[in-house]
């Protein structure tokens with residue numbers, strides 16, 4: 130029996146539900162030396178901003194139990210070079226390209242998305258709302274009103290699906306999800322990293338120059354699953370689950386909790402070809418369990 134791994138999100142067909150997570154494989158160039166990117170359901174590119182950014186000085190990553198901390202500070206090539214070089218590099222691969230967009234103010238998300246509107250290879254945009262919003266002095270991710278406005282304004286300039294990426298560092302992720310839905314989001318991805326810290330007891334220094342950073346990896350998987358479960362009950366939008374996925378069993382957990390697809394992040398640093406192994410194992414799981422299509426798993430959790 131052949132099992133169908135394809136998934137459709139907001140009218141866009143993905144050949145399988147496995148995408149890479151933003152910031153964990155740059156713009157795909159290094160990963161393309163490890164495996165054929167066309168095998169992926171999709172690739173989500175590193176957050177881009179209007180102008181290029183150097184990011185924070187090193188050390189900007191630190192290993193922790195069951196995960197890692199990072200405070201890269203949105204180092205990226207900027208939207209111009211991204212379109213000229215990076216998107217061009219991705220063009221020949223038969224995979225979906227989701228372009229992650231970041232900014233310090235809503236108008237920057239709109240400016241970048243408007244530029245991407247004319248690039249058909251950008252199948253979707255993913256809005257990273259976790260950056261501090263200079264104008265309003267908080268993150269867009271933490272404000273329902275700002276998140277709704279940001280999605281609405283990006284939707285007005287970008288003709289293909291718009292996905293909002295939710296942060297777990299909020300009081301009620303369901304409320305933010307509903308605000309994004311009200312703003313016209315086509316899909317939601319979750320979760321971004323959790324705020325964390327690690328300290329060197331010899332120097333009394335934090336282990337990141339930014340002092341705090343974002344926690345990712347298997348340590349955050351239970352938080353991410355609970356977030357997907359909660360948001361799946363709060364909105365009708367398709368969800369992409371992210372957080373600590375290392376093997377196919379993790380993917381199944383996320384799909385049962387309501388995710389239509391997943392993104393793999395930190396795992397790539399340990400095993401760069403993890404997504405390919407996961408795709409193979411998922412296929413095997415489906416045929417062994419006589420499931421005709423992976424989409425049959427979505428939201429099939431039997432909660433108490």
Ligand SMILES: Cc1cc2nc3c(=O)[nH]c(=O)nc-3n(C[C@H](O)[C@H](O)[C@H](O)COP(=O)(O)O)c2cc1C
Pocket residue numbers: 150151152153175176190197199201203229257294320321322344345346347349371372373374392393394395396
């Ligand atoms: C080194 C590093 C850089 C990241 N950069 C970004 C980024 O630029 N934009 C973004 O939206 N998320 C970024 N993330 C968050 C990931 O996309 C993902 O949401 C998070 O790491 C949880 O997934 P994981 O546990 O599989 O890594 C980054 C994560 C890591 C570890």
